[in-house]
Amino acid sequence: MEDGRVKIKGGKRNMENKDRISKLNILVNHFKSNIDQYKSQSYDEANTRVDFIDKFFELLDWDVRNVEGYSEDYREVVREDKVVIEGKPKAPDYSFRIGGIRKFFVEAKKPSVNIKEDVDPAFQVRRYAYTAKLPLSILTDFEEFAVYDTRIKPSRDDRASIGRVFYCTFDEYEKNFDFIFDTFSKNAILKGSFDKYVAENKNKKGTSEVDREFLKMIEEWRSDLARSIALRNKDLEDVYALNTAVQTIIDRIIFLRIAEDRRMEEYGCLKAACRGSGVYRLLDLLFRQADEKYNSGLFSVEEWISNLAIDDKIISSIVNGLYYPDCPYELSVLPIEILGQIYEQFLGKTIRLTAGHQAKIEEKPEVRKAGGVYYTPQYIVNYIVEHTVGAKIKGYKPEEIESLRVLDPACGSGSFLVGAYHHLLGYHLEYYTDAKRIKKSVKVEKIYQVSENTYRLSTEEKRKILLNNIYGVDIDHQAVEVTKLSLLLKLMEDENVESAGKLFKHSHEKLLPDLSENIKCGNSLIGSDFYDDKNMSLFDKEELRKVNVFDWKERFPVVFRNGGFDCVIGNPPYSYILAKEEQAYYENQYKHQDYQKDLYLLFLERYYYLLKESGFLGVIISNTWLQSLTFKSIRRYLTSHYHWLNVLHIPEKVFNAVVDTHVIVFEKSRPRDVPFNIEIMKNGKATHSHSLSMNEIPFNGDPINIVSDRISRSLIAKIEKFSVPLSTVFKVYNGVKPFEKGKGNPPQSDTVMKEKPFVREGDKPGPEWKPLLRGSLIRRYKNLWDNNYWVLYGEWLAAPRDPVIFEEPLKIMVRQTGDSIIATIVESGFIARNNIHIIISPDNIYNIKYLLGLLNSRLTNFYYSFINPEKGEALAEVKKEHVEKLAIKHLDLSSNDKDKHDRLVSLVDQMLATQKDLHSAKTDADKKTYQQKADLIDRQIDKLVYELYSLTDEEIAIVEGKE
Secondary structure: OEOOEOOOOOOOOOHHHHHHHHHHHHHHHHHHHOHHHHOOOOOOHHHHHHHHHHHHHHOOOOOOOOOOOOOOOOOOEEEOOOEEEOOEEEOOOEEEEEOOEEEEEEEEOOOOOOOOOOHHHHHHHHHHHHHOOOOEEEEEOOOEEEEEEOOOOOOOOOOOOOOEEEEEEHHHHHHHHHHHHHHHOHHHHHHOHHHHHHHHOOOOOOOHHHHHHHHHHHHHHHHHHHHHHHHHOOOOOOHHHHHHHHHHHHHHHHHHHHHHHOOOOOOOHHHHOOOOOOHHHHHHHHHHHHHHHHOOHHHOOOHHHHOOOOOHHHHHHHHHOOOOOOOOOOHHHOOHHHHHHHHHHHOOEEEEEOOOOOEEEEEOHHHHHHOOOOOOOHHHHHHHHHHHHHHHHOOOOHHHHOOOOEEEOOOOOOHHHHHHHHHHHHHHHHHHHHHHHOOOOOOOOOEEEEEOOEEEEOHHHHHHHHHHHEEEEEOOHHHHHHHHHHHHHHHHOOOOHHHHHHHHHOOOOOOOOOOOOOEEEOEOOOOHHHHOOOOHHHOOHHHHHHHOEOOHHHHOHHHHHOOOEEEEEEOOOOOEOOOHHHHHHHHHHOOOOOOOOEHHHHHHHHHHHHEEEEEEEEEEEEOHHHHOOOOHHHHHHHHHHOEEEEEEEOOOOOOOOOOOEEEEEEEOOOOOOOEEEEEEEEOOEEEEEEEEEHHHOOOOOOOOOOOOOHHHHHHHHHHHHOEEEHHHOOEEEEOEEOOOOOOOOOOOOHHHHHHOOOEEEOOOOOOOOEEEEOHHHEEOOEEOOOOOEEEOOOOOOOEOOOOHHHHOOEEEEEEOEOOOOOEEEEEOOOEEEOOEEEEEOOOOOOOHHHHHHHHOOHHHHHHHHHHOOOOOOOOOEOOHHHHHHOEEEOOOOOOOHHHHHHHHHHHHHHHHHHHHHHHHOOOHHHHHHHHHHHHHHHHHHHHHHHHHOOOOHHHHHHHHHHO
C-alpha cells in the first residue's frame, strides 16, 4: 500500500461495512456543508475531536468514549496519553490500544491546519510515535487523513511528506475505507492485519507521494504550456502537433534536469537560460547543443517546435520549479521505474483545442472507459522479465545473445522494456566483472572501474545492448516518446561527474542512441490490409491516426527474416471494441475469438505471429480467458499452439477491484507432456504451489482450473466416475428477466424502463400479481420471501419463460450471485428472477430433495470450485452451465441405493423443518438450539454424501480443507 494509491483487498464489502460507510457519508456531508465554518480560526481542535474525529474512529469499532467502562489500564482509547520526549512529558491526542498495549497514536488538529503541507504537525506525530517505538501513526483534522511510517527517524528539517505512507481527503474516505478499516480498525488489530501491513512494508520506502506530486507538477506544466502555445500560435491548428510539442518540451526539460543532478550536465544551465527575456529561444539553444552531444531522437531539431512562441513566465516557472528550494525532489536518485509510473498516469490525458483555439486537458476516451490508468507493479514486471528474458539468456555468453530480440507490442510508458533492459545490463555487467576478476580476457571498452571492486558497463556496451535487444510498439505517439525517454534515462542511470570522463572516454560515438528503429508507433493489431477495398478519400488525417496501421514485417524486416522475436512481454490493453469497421477487421483476421472480443484476447492471438519458434511469451492478463464459459476458441488455440511453462496466480487485485489477473509464461512450440509450474503471488513474492502436465488440462475449450493440484484433480476424477452430469437427469432453467428495452410484447419503452411497472415491493398490488423471488432471498434450505415482493406475470416482461416451470409443485432454486452453490426447495406459484436458476425433475426418478441434499453438501461445493475457477473471485457467479455440469451420484433405486436415497431425503426434510423453526424462533436461546440442530444435520448430510461417493477419510480431509 502506498501513499495515495490504496490496494483494496478482500473484494466484496460486507453489510456491516456498508452500514459504516453510510454513517461515514453522513459525517462527511455534514462537514462539507459547513466547511467554511470548520476551517475558520475560531473552530478549535477540541471541537474537531468531539464533532468528527471521535465519531470517525467509533466507525472503526473503537470504544473512544469508554462506553464499556474498562479500567484505565485496559481502556481501548486513551486521550492525551503521556510519552517522555527529551525528559518532558508530551501528549499525543489519542493512544489506541489492545489489552493495554499501544498500537498507534492519532494526533488531532483543527481543519484550518494544512495537514498535507505543514511540517510542524507531521514532525510532532512522528516524534511521538518514534520515541514510543510505534511503527505507524495518524495525523488528521478530519478534512485530511495522513498515515506515517514512524520507524523513520524524524528531523525538524523534514518535509511533511517524509515518512507519509498514505494520504487522503475527507471526500475520498469512502473510496479508501477498505484500506483504513482493514488496517486501523479494532478488528484489524485483533486479526493481525495491522501487524501484517507493518511487516509487509518493513523495508519499503513509500514512493506514491513522489508519484502523485510529480504527476501533479508535470500535469500543470502540460496545462500551462498547452494554453500558452495555443494562445501565442494561432496558426497551429493541429491538436496532434500541439500534444507533440508539449510532450517534447516536457521530456527535454526533464531529461536535462535529471542529467544536471547526475552531473552529466553543468548544474543550473537550464535555470541560467531563464534569466531575462526570450527564455524559450535560449532554452532551444540548449536543446540543440544536447542534440549535438547526445545524438538521440529526443533532441532532434524540428524547426516548427523551435519556432513556437511561448510565454517567458510559463517556461521560467517550469524550470525554476525544478530547483531547490522550490523543488522537493532530488532527481539524481529518482528511479526510472517511478518516472515511468508517473508518465503512465500522465499519458492518460490529452490536450484538445476548442472552437476558440483554447487548450483543454481531458481524459482519453479509452482511459475513461477503462475507469482510469493502472500501471503494472514492479514486482510483476520483474517476474515476467526473469521468466522470459532471464530464462532465455541463462548460461549464454554476451556475444551469444547479441541477436536476442525482446518486444513489448503495447509498451505504454515502457516499464516492461526498462525492466528487460535493466536485466540485460545486469547480466552483462556480472559476466564481464566476473571475467575481469578471474583474469579472463575482456576488451577494455566493455566495462570500466569507478572504485575498488566496482565496475560499470561502458556507454558503448549499454548502447549496443539497447539497440540490439530492446523493441517496442504502441499506438499512442506520446507513449512511444516516453518509452524512448525512459530507456535513455535508464542508459544514463548511475552515471555522474566522477564516471563521466571514463564513460565518454571509452565511447567512440555520441552518448545516446537513436531509438527510432527500435521503438515505433503503430497499431499492433491492424495492418495496412485494413484499407483494402476501402475508399481512401473517406478517411481524413485524424481517422488515419486513430487506426494507425502497422505492418510488422515491413517495419521490422531483419527481425522477421530471422523468424520473429525471441521474447514478447507486457501488459496488453483491456477493452471491448466498439468501432464497427475495426470489429469487422478483427472478425476477418482473428480466427480464434468468440463473440465478445476484448483487446487482450486479440493480443493473445497476435503474440503467436510475433514470436519465433521456441520464443517465450510472458504477459499479465485478465484470468477470464481461462474461466469464462464464452472464451472457448481462444482456450483451444492457446492449449494447442503453446507449451505452457508457468502460470502465476495472483489472488490480490493488481489493477482494480474488478479485474482478476494472472501471469502466463508460454513457449511457442507444440505442447509437451512435461510438467509446468503453478505459482501463487502473495505480498509481491511468487511461491511454487504445484505442477501440472499439459495432458491434465482440457484441450476442447472447457474452462481451465489451474489452481487445483494433482491430488484434488484425482479426487475430481473419482467423483465423476461415480456420477452423471446434473443435466442428464434434471432440467435447469433461467429465471424471468422483467425489464430490457425493446423486449417483451409490446416492446418495452424508456418509460417502462424508468417506471418498472411490472414489479412491486410491499403489499400485494392485486389478485393477478404473483410472488417474486430474487437471488438474495435464496439461502441454503431457506426461502426468505416475506410477502412483500411481486410481479405482474405475462408476455409484457422482457423474458417471461414458460409458466409451467413455476407451476411445478416442488422445485429447486439456485442462487446465481455468489461463489458457491446455495439452493432450497420452492413450492408452486413463485416466480424467480433471472439471478436464480430453477431445477425441476421431469421424470421424477429421484425425489427432488435428494438433489437438494447433494447441492448443499460440502462435496458439491468442492466439485463446483473445480469446474468454476471464478469461485472466490470478484463478481463471481454461478452460471446455468455450471449447475448443469455438477456431478450427481447416479443411484439404482431397485437396489440398496434406495435406502441411501431415502435417508438423504429424510435428512433434508429434517433440515427444512429446522430452518423454518430457526427462522421463526423468538429468543436467543431458541435460535442457538435450532442453529445447533441444523449444524448437526448438515454434518450428517455431508457424511452420507461422502458415503454415496465412496470417499476415504483422506479424501474427505481434502474436500473439507479446500472446499
